[in-house]
Amino acid sequence: MAQAELPGDIERDDGPAFTSKDREERGHAAPEGESSVSGVAVTIKRPASELYAYWRDFGNLASFMLNVEGIDVIDRERSHWRVAGPNGTYEWDAVVTEDVPDQRIGWRAEEADVPNSGWVSFADAGPSRGTVVTAMIAYSPPAGIVGKLVAKVTQQEPAIQARRDLRRFKQLMETGEIATTTPPNREPKS
Template sequence: MTIATDDAPSTTSKLNEERASGIAAVSQSRGDDLIGRSVTINRPRDELFAYWRDFSNLPSFMDNVEQVDILSNTTSHWVVKAPAGRTVEWDAIITEEKAGELIAWTSAENADVPNSGRIEFRDAGARGTIVTATIAYDPPAGVVGKVIAKLFQREPAIQARRDLRRFKQLMETGEIATAAWTQKQRDEEKA
C-alpha cells in the first residue's frame, strides 16, 4: 500500500510518471478543456471505489447527472442537465480500470459533449483516501457555450468541485447537507 504524499490536483501533481502519463492520455482522448479536482475523504479507498464504480449511484451526489444507465460492464449511458432546461446525453466507455485505484473513461463518438477523464483513489494514511477527478471536455458551442454553462452553474469545473464535496459529505456522514428548503418547509412557511 502506497500512501500518497501529494494531494495536488492531477493536472499539477508531481507524484509519479504513471499518473502524469494517465493525465496526458485523458487530455489527448476527448476534450480540449482539462480540469482536475481533489478531495480527501475519511473512508477506506476500496469502499469509495466500490460506491463510485456502481455508476447508478452517481446521480445521488452529482447534481447535474439525471441518470446513468448501465449498458454493459464497460459502457454506460449518461443523461446530464445543461443550461436553459436542456439535457445532453452520451455513452461512456471505460478505457482503464484498476480495482480500488482508478477508473478512466472516454465518451463514444457523436457524444453531445465529447469528454474523457479518470477518477483516482489513493490512500492518505489516517486521513482516509484522496479522490481525484480529472476531466477533459469540449463544451458545446465552444467558448460561448462554456460561458453560458458557467452563468447557469453547469460548467464542469464548477460541478466537479461541488460533486466531490457532496461525495465527501455522503460518504462521511451518510447525507448531503443543503440549504435548500424541502417541500414540507415551503408549505409550513406559506401556512
C-alpha cells in the same frame, strides 16, 4: 505519451491522454483542439476500497451528482448518461477505458452531445486520514468558448460541477447523507 520522470527512477504517466498537445494522442475527447481540462481533489475519511466500490457502481453516481438526470448501466464497461446543461439535456454513452480496482477508473464518451473523457483516482491520504479522491475531466464545450462562458454563468460548467459533486460525495460517504440547506446569513459556495 511522454513518460514523466520522478525521483528514484520512478516512471509514471499520470496525465490523461486528453491533456496531450498531440491531437492524435488526445483522441476524441478534444475534437478540433477545443478541449477544456479541469481537475479537483478532496480527502474523504473512508478507505479507498469503499469509495472505489461505490463509484464503480455507476448507478450510484446520480445520488450525489446534481446535474446528472440519469445513468443507465448497460454492462460493466458501458453506461448511458443524461446530464442537465445550460441548453437542455445532454446525452452520451461512456466506455470504461481504465479500471484498476481500489485505485482508478477512466472513461471516454462515445456518441456524445458534449465530447468528454477523464478519470477518477483513489489514493491513500496517510495514516488515519482516509483517501484522496481526484477527478479529472476534459470536454469540448458546445459552441466553444461562448458555450463554456454560458455554462460558467449558469453554474453548469463541468469544473464547477465536479467541485460540488466531490463535496457531496464526501458528505455522503462520511455521514451517509448530503446537506441540503445553507446556514442562515451565508451565501452558498460554488
